[in-house]
Amino acid sequence: MKTYVITGGTDGIGKALALTYLERGHEVMVVGRSAEKGEAWLEAARHHGAAARAHFVRADLSLVSETRAVIDRIRTAFTKIDALVLCARHFRTTRLVTAEGFENTFAHFYLSRFVLCHELADVLEAANTPVILNVAGPGGDGEIHWADMQLERAYDGQRALAQGGRLNDLLGVGFTDSRPETPVRYVLLNPGTVSTSFSGQYTPAIATQIEAMRRSAQLVDEAIAPILKVLAAPPAAPLSAMVRGERLDPHGPGFALEDARRLREHTKRLLAACPEG
Numbered sequence: 001m002k003t004y005v006i007t008g009g010t011d012g013i014g015k016a017l018a019l020t021y022l023e024r025g026h027e028v029m030v031v032g033r034s035a036e037k038g039e040a041w042l043e044a045a046r047h048h049g050a051a052a053r054a055h056f057v058r059a060d061l062s063l064v065s066e067t068r069a070v071i072d073r074i075r076t077a078f079t080k081i082d083a084l085v086l087c088a089r090h091f092r093t094t095r096l097v098t099a100e101g102f103e104n105t106f107a108h109f110y111l112s113r114f115v116l117c118h119e120l121a122d123v124l125e126a127a128n129t130p131v132i133l134n135v136a137g138p139g140g141d142g143e144i145h146w147a148d149m150q151l152e153r154a155y156d157g158q159r160a161l162a163q164g165g166r167l168n169d170l171l172g173v174g175f176t177d178s179r180p181e182t183p184v185r186y187v188l189l190n191p192g193t194v195s196t197s198f199s200g201q202y203t204p205a206i207a208t209q210i211e212a213m214r215r216s217a218q219l220v221d222e223a224i225a226p227i228l229k230v231l232a233a234p235p236a237a238p239l240s241a242m243v244r245g246e247r248l249d250p251h252g253p254g255f256a257l258e259d260a261r262r263l264r265e266h267t268k269r270l271l272a273a274c275p276e277g
Contacts, residue, residue, distance in 0.1 A: 005028075064111065088112070095155035121179060136165050142162025
């Protein structure tokens with residue numbers, strides 16, 4: 001029996017993966033912000049006779065304090081994690097600053113993933129073939145705004161998400177660079193456009209566009225098939241990147257080691273200055 005921790009596990013790809021692994025007899029912890037959806041997940045587990053193997057943690061991952069509370073719960077529940085699957089994402093049309101002083105998309109989409117990856121590394125390393133699957137859209141053309149990473153001067157929801165994808169690319173590079181002997185395989189994955197809930201705060205015009213995207217997007221069950229294969233047999237390389245099943249060079253443009261190290265040091269400074277840092 002393996003242990004899976006899935007953020008964004010009450011919706012879309014995360015939920016489908018969580019239910020699949022539960023049905024296969026594994027232990028699964030999902031993390032989400034909705035207590036109602038969490039209870040629905042636990043009810044589904046009871047329906048499958050798997051209540052003892054199903055766990056839900058309610059958390060707002062835009063807050064470092066709540067992300068670290070999740071880590072505490074994981075450490076209490078498990079001595080090892082076979083796979084950490086990062087799916088949580090939330091779009092915001094308008095800029096929001098969290099109670100800890102971070103721009104919401106930056107905190108939720110990137111900072112929480114940094115904290116989870118680095119602070120759970122030892123629990124992952126206790127497993128035989130551990131893997132981190134970061135569903136973040138590798139290889140995108142977003143720009144990293146080094147002088148204004150939290151977009152105080154020119155916030156745009158799409159720009160924030162696109163930058164977040166690039167930051168997660170560098171997170172993967174930085175993770176493998178900082179732990180050269182780790183057995184953890186790090187996989188950056190872009191599943192393409194999938195018909196999920198598209199969690200977010202949208203203007204009416206953007207909501208109409210999102211609905212049109214959802215109608216033409218691939219179904220969740222179709223999208224998770226290649227993801228299940230990757231998690232069943234992680235690549236041998238320490239770092240891999242994939243776009244809809246096709247390999248992407250994780251050493252090419254957008255994956256510069258010097259940028260990854262720069263971002264890692266910047267992030268460590270932010271966390272050290274955070275009230276929960």
